[in-house]
Amino acid sequence: MNGDVLQGFLQAIQPTSLAATAIGCFIGIVFGMIPGMTISSGIIILLPLTFVLDPSISISLLLGLYVGGMLGGSFSAILLNIPGTPSAAATALDGYPLSVRGEPGRALGVAVLASFVGGLFSFLCLFLIAPRLADLALSFRAPDLFSLVFLGLTVICSFAAKSWIKGLLSAVIGLAIVTIGQDPIMGTARFTFGDANLLSGINFLTALIGLFAIPQLIQSLDGGQIINNTTQPASMSFKKLLPASIDIKRMRLPVSIGGIVGSLLGMLPGAGGPIAAFMSYDYTRKTTDDSQKFGKGAIEGIAAPEAANNAVTGGALVPMMTLGIPGDPVTAILIGALLIHGLAPGPLLFIERADFAYGVIFSFFWANIFNLIIALAALRLLVKLVATPRSILMPTIAILCVVGSYALRNSLFDVYVMFFFGLLGLAMKWLDIPVVPLLLALVLGRQLEENLRIALTGSQGDISVFFTSPFSAFFLGIAVISIIWSIKNTRKVRSKNITT
């Protein structure tokens, strides 16, 4: 155990891993900052590289991008009042007013420091909780694993969709796509239409590139990301980036709240950054004496959501690493990237490749360190990069989509599949069907079917096995609660929309 921790630490401090983490952070911050760009877009650019790089380097690169993207999203929220990521929406509430008051540097400094502390807190949670949870998960049998994956799907659908029917439909379509190719138990060809290319199924990463990048290309055409003319970030002055001691004093409570809320909510599949950020903002406002200043540039109002949304990243890695359940699209991509290298996240990873698992955890730690250094040292350069012409950025992404999907198997077939998924993504967007449940179903579908069939084979087709196993019954119970809660939530949102 200790030897594995040391091995993991040494793996994470390899110069190549450290360089990859730093590059990932830099790209993540840039992509998070550019309004309309997402962390997923950044990943699409880096994805082809991860196929050929060593798994530890690949994961360092992607983790850096994940952590950096979260912070970058807050930069555009503070400077432009346009959250770069959904998680950064709460940061804009106080970050932008403080920026408008002429203190953008102070707002950014608070955001950077709060993100750093939130990230470190979630690193500790990841380091302490993940191995124990993996130990517990080792005792799960096929019925438990099926129910767990099912829970992951329902929780994700309920959070991802405005309409629970559309969310579940999206997941069902994803599951149907997973059934293309050879079945996981007997190897029977299904839905291949006699095409040998389809025998190995649809590659998750090919689908991901199309689903995210093509709609992004189209969305960027209409100039939907207009930078406010009155706020030119590149011309702003950024004096005193490091928060003053009085600000640090005011940050203590909000950062603690954000760190705890973010880490805990991050561990729940589907809860994600936006909920954690707004919840922390709300708790902080309620616990602060002077709640009147919130919404007018309060330091506490920046620190709490920032600590929360970066703490979510470490929290989300807990179910990903220990159970193989992604909490959001980025962790789903991380799973895909690991699978390419033959490493399946889950409890066995901590047994068979514990050194690698700890390496991932320590790479996450370094990502937070680099995030702080890069954000403080290269802020002026980063802000200028926001002005990268879309006419160069978007064609580059388009070309890299083709390269990325081709590089997976050196096959043009995958490129055509990518384009098909792009069209599917556009159609789903037009019909207001969320894409995220489909994506996560693509990751979880095979496990779901495999465990269902193993469980039913073991029980001779008796479905009571899912209710008699305590773990399985517990997971199914939570799944039912989550579906009911999501139905109620949808109704609440609908009635609120009608009244407004």
Added chain:
Amino acid sequence: MAQRNLIAGVILTALGIFYGLLTVGLPNLSLPGTPGPTLFPWLITTGWVVLSSALLLFGMLGVRNQSKETEKRSVPKKPFIVLIAFLAYLAVLPFIGFILSSTFFFAGLMWLYGERHKVKITLTSIILPSMIFYIFSTGLGIFLPNGPW
């Protein structure tokens, strides 16, 4: 929105039924008392048809309750041009190779994204795809389609 729900309901119900028909044709090779390769597709078919029928029903109810006034919106052309350009690019890629096809595609996209400076378009669309080709083939060992050359 109700109209889109209706359209989504119709399309998805049809696709769900199509998936079910394909499932009927699957070989069910399994040992007695154990689930075969058709079990999961059948569960998916059931979920798909039930959910899409519900969406169709809500869409129909929504359209009925919705006011008859429909606003006419102009359909933007640029997205279609980008998609057709992308399709054309993928069609010619295996024949004329990555560098040449990407250069034309890149230049076209630059123009569609608002760049009008001809020299900038020419230089960028030659340099960037060539750079990507070189990095991937020489640096990473990923050989992109060369074309007839």
